[in-house]
Amino acid sequence: MNVLVFLIPVALFLGGAGLVLFFWAMRDGQFEDLDGAANRILIDDEDDGRNSTNEDEEGCR
């Protein structure tokens, strides 16, 4: 039964860490723009000035 001395604090700590992380994520605005993140992955990073996002833009308007 001595193992409980470790197990219960570990369980509580893990749960608490999850809770703290969730609070942080909310305060940090991680849930502000849920659809935007899904779309941003399609944007090419701008590199040497060549505009490679033409296709996206045409599909859009």
Add this chain to the structure above:
Amino acid sequence: MVDRRAVAVNAPTAIETLERPGLVDSRFTVPGMRCAGCIAKIERGLQEIDGIEAARVNFSAKRVAVRHDRKFDAEELVAAIGRIGFEAQVADANPLGQDDAEARMLLRSLAVAGFGMMNIMLLSVSVWSGAGGVTRELFHWLSALIALPVVAYAGRPFFSSAAMALRHRRTNMDVPISIGVLLATGLSVYETIIGGGHAYFDSAVMLLFFLLAGRALDATMRNKTRAGIGALLSRMGKSARVLAENGSSRTVEADHLEPGMLMLVAAGEALAADGLVEDGQSSIDNAMLTGESTPQPAGVGDTVHAGAINLGDPIRVRVTAASSDTAIAEIARLMDEAGQSRSHYVRIADRASRLYAPAVHTLALLAFVGWMIAGAGWHQSLVIAIAVLIITCPCAMGLAVPAAQVVASGALARRGLLVKDGSALERLAEVDTALFDKTGTLTLGEPVPSLDHLTNDQKTVALALAQSSRHPLSKGIVSALGAEGVSPASLTAITETGGQGISGMHGEIPVSLARGALDQTGMASTLRIGEEKIAIVYADPVRADAAQTLAALDASGLDSRIVSGDRHSPVRALAGELGIEGEGEMRPDTKLALLDTLKADGRRPLMVGDGINDGPALAAAHASIAPGTASDVSQQAADAVFLGKGLMPVALAVTIARRTMRIVRQNFGFAIGYNVVAVPLALAGLVTPLIAAIAMSLSSLVVVGNSLRLARMRNAP
């Protein structure tokens, strides 16, 4: 050379972290962004402008936050976004702040309750599997240590709402919930202290978790649709360009306009105050204000009202009445009064709890008295009475309504109807009469040109000219030709003369799109190509599926009729065409009077309208729907807003709302059925914490599962 910073759009540009003096934040709504390309275009386009430090798009809210130099004012930035190719409006500083805070509070409570539930369940499972003696006592103490702060934190939404209801000598669903949770926790603490066998901490926290899940879903849905509606609200007519004596002009908010000021109203702009035309000749679209679709000429000395849109030349208007004295403000007062009746509406969950709470509390009391008489001793009697309360605690009931409504409003949103809250869905399900405004509701409310007599070449020229203007008639041409797939001709030297028209050169031939010479009202224009003149006339067509929608409403048992501010003859013509009753020349107060008569007859009217003049009727009707093109006041007064060119979402709203209420009633049926089975067990003293936990989660799952059936609806009503 443009300042080309290496901007990685995928990396979160932390607008908040850049604190530099001289920089300010502005927020704009950009309803037109639809895909990744738009995000990239807006963010990169803005960041290439000197003096703009950062731009960050929030795609869900259709907003862009811009951190920029003080030298820009909002209108320049709107113009800058316009050059990138998107229509933008200045967003209110924090329009949804309060709702947002409530949703966040519920989410935090839900997270805390979830944390507590998982850890207590961990301990409870070992107690249920037979842990005894010291281990059980230790586990009970640990559970208590976790549960007490969790209940105190996560229970606040329920406790405060219940306290509020009791203070007003009313009862709502939160009263039995709070009593159940508090008693379960109290009993468990007592059991823990005396080293008893049964602690109900898991039940109490699980109950909170399930109920909070329902509330959080409800709040998220409300915020989402409100953000959707917020993005539609325009800033039209909320500010005006005011001319000073020395000829300079500045923008003044509508609230700060004063009689005597001279406003400059450009073509396509809405008036922000009542006034007299001092200079210029134009035509005025009063549709939002009166429902009349034909524009009216306005010349020097004519009175024009706030909310009307200037279709023709720029005019100068001397303000005679501003802010709270305008004709609109009078309508706003009518709306305030009309909205009172709706605030007395009692949600179905609260109606249910009026019967439910006294019943279960009496039952628990009877159980206590009964076992005392049977000689069980006060401790055992109390335990049984509280077990009755825990088992009847309306867990499934608390989920029965929000689960169904959240699923239904999600399904409706996918079909182009944004419902503001659950109460709106409940009232939509009860309507039995539908009143339609004409202009902008049954009709599209925007000029649609007839272009069949144009050749393809003429169409390409017309499109090229029209797309460089923001005049409503030009926009009509652009959307009509755009839908046909016409691509614009390449023109040079395009110039727009305010109110006169647009001209340019097509190769060597001068071309122009100008105001129609013959029609005073401005519902016609002339396309000139060289020497050739082609007249284009515009009409405000009936929505394509209006007849179908009315048939669908009829099939659902709703009588439809038209109530319009427009003149009798066009209203009767349209009513005859659609085969329903119609009345014209209705003023805001006569519409209200009609609604009152209907209500006095025991009817529950649904009002569908878009104009400012419909505002009071929208607020007074049992339920109301406005199109996405409606005036701001109407969208705010309405329970739901439908998007797009179809009218069908109105009929769908009624059908789906009714189906939702059927599911809600089934859910209540499940919840009551479960009580019928479980309460005798509780009364017999057989309910252990294990049975309570299983019964509670099972009934919640059944209710949620039943509600999810709403998501699988087909399009047909």
